[in-house]
Amino acid sequence: MVTETRPTTPVGVTHPLDPLTPDEISAASQIATSHAPRDGWRFPLVALDEPAKEVVRGFSDGDAIERLALVLLHDITTGDSVECVVDLGSEAVVRWTPLEGQQPFPLMEEFGRAQEAVRSDARWIAAMKSRGFSDEQIELIQIDPWPGGNFGTAWENEHRTLKAISYLRDSEESNGYGRPIEHVMAVVDLVENRVLDVVDEPGPAAPETSLDYRYNDIEPREGLQALDIVQPDGVSFTLDGHLLSWQKWQMRVSLHPREGLVLHQIAYNDDGELRPICYRASMTEMVVPYGDPSPTQYFKNAFDSGEVGGLGRLSNSLELGCDCLGEIVYLDGHVTNEFGGSRTINNAVCIHEEDFGINWKHTRTENDIPVSEVRRTRRLVVSAIATVGNYDYGFYWMFYPDGSWEQEVKATGIVQTIAADPDDPQITRHMIAPGLAAPIHQHFLCFRMDMEVDGGTNTVYQVDTQPLPAGPENPYNNAFTAVAKPLLSETDGEGVVNAASARHWRIANTNKVNHVGHAPAYLLVPGETVAMMAGPDAAVRGRAGFxxxxLWVTPYDDSEFYPAGDYPNQSLPGEGIPAWTAADRDIADEDVVLWYTVGMNHIVVPEDWPVAPVHRSGFKLRPAGFFEHNPALDLPAPDHCAHEMDHDSHDHSNHVGHNGHS
Ligand SMILES: [Cu+2]
Structure with a gap:
């Protein structure tokens, strides 16, 4: 509501971190356009320009809210791009920065135009005809444009480009990925709307058929009885605008057009005191390098945030009972429609609770009778799913009553494919179906976490478990310890995982002391991950220096959000984290930002075809001296469990269970 006391606050905005409303997206685009009107302007991105942390921390309900928007403009007729910040209240342009030598990610419109340009190009048509395809077959060919990367050629350094590959289909609905056309690759100039070049080399024939995965094509298995999640009394969380509260946890949830799901001000209500843990958490860049040198594969290393256009704008509308099960509360997402208006993604964020087994249990013996005490736990799941071309990525932030939280990435969808002869040596690709292989590849997802454990300044320690030397203090040679090395500046510490020492990182507030004399802390615990395998001189290694x-740790800087640089599309090596950390800034007892990269190694197997089962990876954050004891001690025992606890477990007839066993 606009009132006299909140003069600049637009309708529907109740907090400085609320994402832009549809009206604000349109208004911001309009204000930016008015500054320098051009017919060719399109809008790759319109997003909230987040206020300074001091403003957010000092905000009280009802305060006036200043709203700034970041507007990216791209002129499709000239290729000019501008980064612009507008003040929505005064309708003024605050900053207007033309981009020099940087490419915003391609518009949806440009992906479409690239397909048309390839389809009508005489060289591409000739390449298809030379493979014996009929006019009808050529009509149905699926054309996939890819961000072209930067391999130091004129294609990338002098043009705004996409690189396109092709797939045979029997119909518009067929799974084209089963019939890749080797080795044809077209390079498209997106400003001139023309194909610059077509690479056409001899290659294996496209497979004759493709396996499909859609419901109508598969006979469903039988025997699965109904499995419902029922919460007759409703959910245990509340969502007030973007403020989510659940079981002592509190956070703000939004969908950012580039980053997808963003959580702000993650905090825990500890006996009435709201203790901050993380100011902002999101996945701010990812890259998927493929390890096959073929002409249709070598350039595949999409930065799905900065090159393809963002996990937010590519987010799905989630469906009840399909993506999420049970009592669901959704948040819509609002993004630019690229033409100056907005587009709403209904149900872009799913919020729900899940049963998660037991949090704790102990069985003791009383009067020779075993007695169990057990508490079931559950988790709050905040999730979104984005479809990026052939792949689908789910991002799941999960919170637990014991003070821990975690991120689980779920990668699924259709793997990239390459046609292969039966005698293919299968070194950089592996057969998944007759005539069809899939290139080896990796997925790297960089999570930016602006920590504020118990306050705005933290110190990060690298913790390694290791044996102690033999000697008078260790006469039995059994002693071992955990060595915590404080990271004083950006180049301190290894930053790489080490399973042998159970290496993890402790984010501590050394300005506070807990009940046993230590700094309250959270631990960052790695999950499954892997190092990048592209060679030392590979283009992608330099462009994805993160x-x-x-793990990288940097001092907070409001210009540092994207670890491969703001504009990784066709970028040169060295941007982002490697450039920032070269200054080796101090990070001890500072406002620190953690950049943790999840790596997924994908040696593709036949079971990943024709649609890959979810591959999970992620990391955990666990309290370490943040609480005085297990904060889940107070989880209630369900009535019948408390009752059962008193029974003699040898007497099976007293136990719940269909056949007398439990
Ligand atoms: Cu994969």
Whole structure:
């Protein structure tokens, strides 16, 4: 509501971190356009320009809210791009920065135009005809444009480009990925709307058929009885605008057009005191390098945030009972429609609770009778799913009553494919179906976490478990310890995982002391991950410098959000984290930002075809001296469990269970 006391606050905005409303997206585009009107302007991105942390921390309900928007403009007729910040209240342009030598990610419109340009190009048509395809077959060919990367050629350094590959289909609905056309690759100039070049080399024939995965094509298995999640009394969380509260946890949830799901101000209500843990958490860049040198594969290393256009704008509308099960609360997402208006993604974020087994249990013996005490736990799941071409990525932030939280990435969808002869040596690709292989590849997802454990300044320690030397203090040679090395500056510490020492990182507030004399802390615990395998001189290694380590720690800087640089599309090596950390800034007892990269190694197997079962990876954050004891001690025992606890477990007839066993 606009009132006299909140003069600049637009309708529907109740907090400075609320994402832009549809009206604000349109207004921001309009204000930016008015500054320098051009017919060719399109809008790759319109997003909230987040206020300074001091403003957010000092905000009280009802305060006036200043709203700034970041507007990216791209002129499709000239290729000019501008980064612009507008003040929505005064309708003024605050900053207007033309981009020099940087490419915003391609528009949806440009992907479409690239397909048309390829389809009508005489060289591409000739390449298809030379493979014996009929006019009808050529009409049905699926054309996939890819961000072209930067391999130091004129294609990338002098043009705004996409690289396109092709697939045979029997109909518009067929799974084209089963019939890749080797080795044809077209390079498209997106400003001139023309194909610059077509690479056409001899290659294996496209497979004769493709396996499909859609419901109508598969006979469903039988025997699965109904499995429902029922919460007759409703959910245990509340969502007030974007403020989510659940079981002592509190956070703000939004969908950012580029980053997808963003959580702000993650905090825990500890006996009435709201203790901050993380100011902002999101996945701000990812890259998927493929390891096959073929002409249709070598350039595949999409940065799905900065090159393809963002996990937010590519988010799905989630469906009840399909993507999420049970009592669901959704948040819509609003993004630019690229033409100056907005587009709403209904149900872009899913919020629900899941049963998660037991949090704790102990069985003791009383009067020779075993007695169990057990508490079931559950988790709050905040999730979104984005479809990026052939792949689908789910991002699941999960919170637990014991003070821990975690991120689980779920990668699924259709793998990239390459036609292969039966005698293919299968070194950089592996057969998944007759005539069809899939290139080896990796997925790297960099999570930016602006930590504020118990306050705005933290110190990060690298913790390694190791044996102690033999000697008078260790006469039995059994002693071992955990060595915590404080990271004083950006180049301190290894930053790479080490399973042998159970290496993890402790984010501590050394300005506070807990009940046993230590700094309250959270631990960052790695999950399954992997190092980048592209060679030392590979273009992608330089452009995705953030993958050199799993963990980087930087002091907060409001210009540092994207670890491969703001504009990784066709970028040169060295941007982002490697450039920032070269200054080796101090990070001890500072406002620190953690950049943790999840790596997924994908040696593709036949079971990944024709649609890959979900591959999970992620990391955990666990309290370490943040609480005085297990904070889940107070989880209630369900009535019948408390009752059962008193029974003699040898007497099976007293136990719940269909056949007398439990
Ligand atoms: Cu994969």
């Amino acid at each position: 993958t050199q380590k799993q």
